Amino acid sequence: KFYNETMAKMFLQFYEHTAQVVWNQFMEATWNYVTNITKKNREEMLHKDSERSQHMPYFGTWARLFKISRFQDPDMKRMLSKLQNIDKAVTPAAQYNMLLAYMETTYSMAQVCLNEGPCLPLEPDLEEVMATSRDEKELLWAWQGWQDAVGHQLCITFKCYVQLSNRTAKLNGYKDMGQLYQELQPLYLNLHTYMCRALHRHYGSELINLRGSIPAHLLRNMWAQFWVNILDLVLPFPKKPLEDITKIMKSQHWKPSKMFERAEKFFTSLGLLSTPPNFWKTSMMEKPTDGREVECHASAWDFYDGKDVRVKKCTEVTIEDLLSIFHQMGHIQYFLQYKNLSVIFCAGANPAFEEAVGSMVTLSASSHKYLLNRGLLSHQHQDSEEEVNFLMGIALEKIAFIPFAYLMDLFRWKVFDGTIQKDVYNQEWWNLRWGGQLPLSWCPPPVPRTEDYFDPGAKFHISASVPYIRYFISLVLQFQFHDALASGHVGPLHRCDSYNSKIAEKLLEDVLKLGSSKPWPEVLQKITGQTKVSAKALMTYFKPLLDWLVTENVRQGEILGWPDFSCTFEE
Numbered sequence: 001k002f003y004n005e006t007m008a009k010m011f012l013q014f015y016e017h018t019a020q021v022v023w024n025q026f027m028e029a030t031w032n033y034v035t036n037i038t039k040k041n042r043e044e045m046l047h048k049d050s051e052r053s054q055h056m057p058y059f060g061t062w063a064r065l066f067k068i069s070r071f072q073d074p075d076m077k078r079m080l081s082k083l084q085n086i087d088k089a090v091t092p093a094a095q096y097n098m099l100l101a102y103m104e105t106t107y108s109m110a111q112v113c114l115n116e117g118p119c120l121p122l123e124p125d126l127e128e129v130m131a132t133s134r135d136e137k138e139l140l141w142a143w144q145g146w147q148d149a150v151g152h153q154l155c156i157t158f159k160c161y162v163q164l165s166n167r168t169a170k171l172n173g174y175k176d177m178g179q180l181y182q183e184l185q186p187l188y189l190n191l192h193t194y195m196c197r198a199l200h201r202h203y204g205s206e207l208i209n210l211r212g213s214i215p216a217h218l219l220r221n222m223w224a225q226f227w228v229n230i231l232d233l234v235l236p237f238p239k240k241p242l243e244d245i246t247k248i249m250k251s252q253h254w255k256p257s258k259m260f261e262r263a264e265k266f267f268t269s270l271g272l273l274s275t276p277p278n279f280w281k282t283s284m285m286e287k288p289t290d291g292r293e294v295e296c297h298a299s300a301w302d303f304y305d306g307k308d309v310r311v312k313k314c315t316e317v318t319i320e321d322l323l324s325i326f327h328q329m330g331h332i333q334y335f336l337q338y339k340n341l342s343v344i345f346c347a348g349a350n351p352a353f354e355e356a357v358g359s360m361v362t363l364s365a366s367s368h369k370y371l372l373n374r375g376l377l378s379h380q381h382q383d384s385e386e387e388v389n390f391l392m393g394i395a396l397e398k399i400a401f402i403p404f405a406y407l408m409d410l411f412r413w414k415v416f417d418g419t420i421q422k423d424v425y426n427q428e429w430w431n432l433r434w435g436g437q438l439p440l441s442w443c444p445p446p447v448p449r450t451e452d453y454f455d456p457g458a459k460f461h462i463s464a465s466v467p468y469i470r471y472f473i474s475l476v477l478q479f480q481f482h483d484a485l486a487s488g489h490v491g492p493l494h495r496c497d498s499y500n501s502k503i504a505e506k507l508l509e510d511v512l513k514l515g516s517s518k519p520w521p522e523v524l525q526k527i528t529g530q531t532k533v534s535a536k537a538l539m540t541y542f543k544p545l546l547d548w549l550v551t552e553n554v555r556q557g558e559i560l561g562w563p564d565f566s567c568t569f570e571e
């Protein structure tokens with residue numbers, strides 16, 4: 001009788017107030033650390049982290065005293081059940097948090113040193129080499145240097161981290177993911193077949209072998225997760241190259257602040273919220289030049305006080321960074337929309353929703369129409385060949401990402417549930433990336449790797465223990481959202497630009513305000529009318545490209561089909 005709804009109401013109010021303070025202070029201390037990596041700031045962050053780590057299980061245990069099955073109020077039932085499970089998410093051990101900080105900092109501070117002369121950090125230097133170098137040896141130097149710089153240091157630490165993590169494996173979540181992966185197979189398989197032949201023409205047999213694998217350093221991205229920088233080598237219609245938007249941005253003297261303003265303007269054009277004035281003062285939009293060590297990986301921050309939101313990014317003036325800023329401003333928009341909810345519900349309907357809001361907007365922002373209207377393109381039209389070229393560019397970002405996004409947490413969940421033993425972490429990582437353990441994954445390391453290294457740690461999300469399956473689901477979800485917003489649009493989905501769309505406002509505003517207060521299928525239905533994640537919209541978007549790829553692959557006599565798939569080259 002004692003633990004009744006009245007008591008629950010008071011308990012939740014008490015939780016609400018204390019949590020808001022604890023979380024705000026934790027975010028502030030963490031922000032201070034990642035934007036100025038010093039021993040003092042790390043201590044302060046760890047102190048706030050331990051307060052947060054104690055606060056959660058304390059209230060989690062208390063929440064379990066309530067028999068919520070007898071309660072009426074749905075919101076209260078949902079809040080209490082979230083609290084009852086909350087302490088599983090946090091491992092209170094202080095040394096665990098110290099390990100996390102050490103791994104994330106090691107990643108952020110790692111550099112690759114030239115024989116004589118400067119040491120290069122990942123952003124912007126090594127990423128610049130990977131994106132623009134046309135010298136295979138230089139690509140190999142940067143790729144291997146980075147894997148060694150991070151992977152060597154984290155080898156032992158990651159094993160301790162796994163030992164301390166009491167994470168329960170969530171492999172069961174995989175069954176529907178696997179089904180989505182299957183659905184996307186034709187698109188990826190045809191793209192890969194075509195890529196393999198085009199790159200073979202450019203690099204020859206010594207680099208692109210008959211197995212159809214493409215060494216990870218040749219894809220002009222440090223993790224071979226986005227292949228857009230090799231578009232020039234695989235352009236379907238080379239006589240109609242896409243305009244270089246980065247060059248146009250630089251010729252128009254774009255600055256990072258203008259890139260953020262442009263992204264914000266897109267959201268306000270949908271009738272959504274503008275960013276609070278302090279956003280422009282407190283955000284870190286460029287890599288500091290005052291000698292401070294910072295964590296450059298782009299991220300959006302909510303300080304759980306209903307007004308303080310920030311982005312941290314070491315912005316370079318490139319189209320890639322402009323689209324990344326659209327993505328981050330999607331997170332900011334979500335923070336602003338759900339800010340009046342209880343802190344328990346201040347999150348996306350699920351983590352993939354948080355990623356998909358910004359990525360959905362990048363689909364409009366990458367459209368020919370939007371870029372043309374913004375003066376970032378000069379061609380007034382796109383003929384069907386130029387459209388295939390355009391779709392190839394988007395596919396190298398979105399479709400190439402499929403196996404990578406899928407295997408990141410497949411690897412981690414196998415590590416956590418013990419399927420992958422600690423003496424073979426590196427070998428199992430590369431087995432997933434290339435060894436045929438995962439269909440459609442063909443990125444071998446360019447040089448043999450050993451267990452002295454921990455190459456998965458060369459990716460931020462592994463070193464910073466940020467889950468990744470959210471990006472795989474978001475890849476499908478963002479097209480579903482884009483399609484829903486395009487409901488009033490005439491013409492193919494890839495030409496849709498939701499800028500200034502009033503339909504978007506209606507669809508998005510009510511939904512984003514829900515935060516995580518409702519089950520995500522209910523939220524998905526409000527935007528798209530469906531309750532299931534579906535690859536249909538993604539397949540519709542890329543249909544003109546897939547048609548072209550299938551025709552081209554057949555014309556070239558390529559043999560598709562897994563597992564006897566191989567790039568057949570006339571010698």
Ligand SMILES: C[C@H](NC(=O)O)C(=O)O
Pocket residue numbers: 298471
């Ligand atoms: C896709 C993911 N994006 C992000 O972290 O913002 C990444 O960069 O790997």
Ligand SMILES: [Zn+2]
Pocket residue numbers: 327328331354355
């Ligand atoms: Zn994101």
